[in-house]
Amino acid sequence: MTDSKASDEKNYRHSALQAIRIERQAIEALEGRINEDFTTACDVIMACKGRVVVTGMGKSGHIGNKIAATLASTGTPSFFVHPGEASHGDLGMITPQDVVIAISNSGNTAEVVTILPLIKRMGAPLISMTGNRDSSLAREAVANLDVGVDIEACPLGLAPTSSTTATLVMGDALAVALLEARGFSTEDFAFSHPGGSLGRRLLLKVSDIMHTGDRIPSVPDDVTLSAALLEISRKGLGMTTVLDAKGELTGIFTDGDLRRSLDRSVDVHNTPISDVMTRNGKTIRADHLAAEALQIMEELKINALPVTDDKGQLVGAINMHDLLRAGVI
Template sequence: MTEQTALDFHTSALRAIRIERDAIDSLTTRINDEFRRACEVIMACQGRVVVTGMGKSGHIGNKIAATLASTGTPSFFVHPGEASHGDLGMITSQDVVIAISNSGNTSEVVTILPLIKRMGAPLISMTGNPESVLAREAVANLDVSVSEEACPLGLAPTSSTTATLVMGDALAVALLEARGFSAEDFAFSHPGGSLGRRLLLKVSDIMHTGDRIPKVTEGTTLSGALLEISRKGLGMTTVVSPDGALTGVFTDGDLRRTLDRNLDVHSTTIEAVMTRNGKTIQADHLAAEALNIMEEMKINALPVTNETGELVGAINMHDLLRAGVI
């Protein structure tokens, strides 16, 4: 075993990155009629996209299937070895099969080709050999060939798997945009993660309502407003007219500016120091939108109104933090 220096590690890593980067760059010339045909076949699919591949190609195939499924193209992975022992029954004539093999001649994949053909499921191949069995039998072959592997022995799949993964992502994104797949659609596929919370959670789900809304009426003294802020703990209080309409807001920041003016907190009324026409948000808006407003305006809380402008709640940065929106 040769002794590696820090410089050797550095050089090896940079060489690997360069080779894989070149492999990705070469894909840009392969977004061609074959790629368009693959997209059209998948868009016309009445069933699901079934991805298959052996070894490292199988690992990449698993990821491609997962990406397709989460971006609006129902998809799953089938191991070609298991397909020969019963799992082929998971594929129907309504499905599209994406078969991945760098050589295009992987025996486990080639074995199931006649059966896929017999059931009438369209076959798309992703290979490094356009003259291979797999490429010839496909309705569209996506060329993922590379000039060299990042592995100096040329044995471990490295740049070839990277190129295949990137081509799979390109396919998923092209289909996503063609379907008009939205951020909300994506969130419904990811309800358990922080992304789902950011995209699905509404202001109404986490806002303070009823007696928990910090609220004082016009004519209340500044000292009375400070007591309301302390009681409700949101760092602000809303101000409403006698008929209940929202007329302003008073925050901790407003308090600091007020104290600089040496005003008497017992005689000064809240209308003299509150912020009028401040930012609000409606209850049916996304919580992520409330976060964007707070960050843009550099504020920590927002009054919540309905479509007629009536005060129905309040929300602050801590609410968003607890809900996992931040």
């Protein structure tokens, strides 16, 4: 490595670490600003009959868009309105039942300040997030969340860096406080995220993907091991349940049980399945989450589970491939 390249790498690291330190300090300063204004902001939003409308210009707008998305996905209906577009018709998206969160580091951004009188006139409560507590935006708000920073991480002091980070973190703090105040649950979160693996893991039940009826591999407990192997082959789940004369689940026979039987040189044509099956094996209820079935299989290092109802009756079967196809894995 040349001296020049080594010097460049050292400078890169120094600049990056310096930026991280400055932004960390900006975040730490927020702790002392979770005050009466923050509480007021939470109370106003909790009392809102409409939606939270977030607005901001430039980088503040990008951060505002993310804050609106976070609020919406954690139980507080919210959307973003561009302040420039608001002056040209989009102000009609805001109603008196809404709460407006206006973001501006200076607190005097022209596009935001221009729409303040109209917001005030319609009676929608205004919450501001500014870096200047004496600004027009801060003074007009029912609560001002102070996101001011001493310096930007940008060495020129020009590019919004630590100021946008502080604003984003304050927005997250607001969203989390409201989430907990609403008693927003994991299931509520899942209903806001039905698409993708997150929704599938949080919403999908065993009953949604299990095999039922004739698709359940099952044999009587008085058949031979060879008959059980034929059932495993027919149903393709890598296992079969074993039922007694009353049709109640007494055991399960899996690929693992077969390997152990072959290691013992068991006669597959004459050995009763009841002699080699696993008794009192793990089962799962149909109303449990599919993600719970995955956890059980991973912990026990098994690939399939019988599914039973609240009385212990066999109602289905599920294996690792079902979870994979459903996107739970």
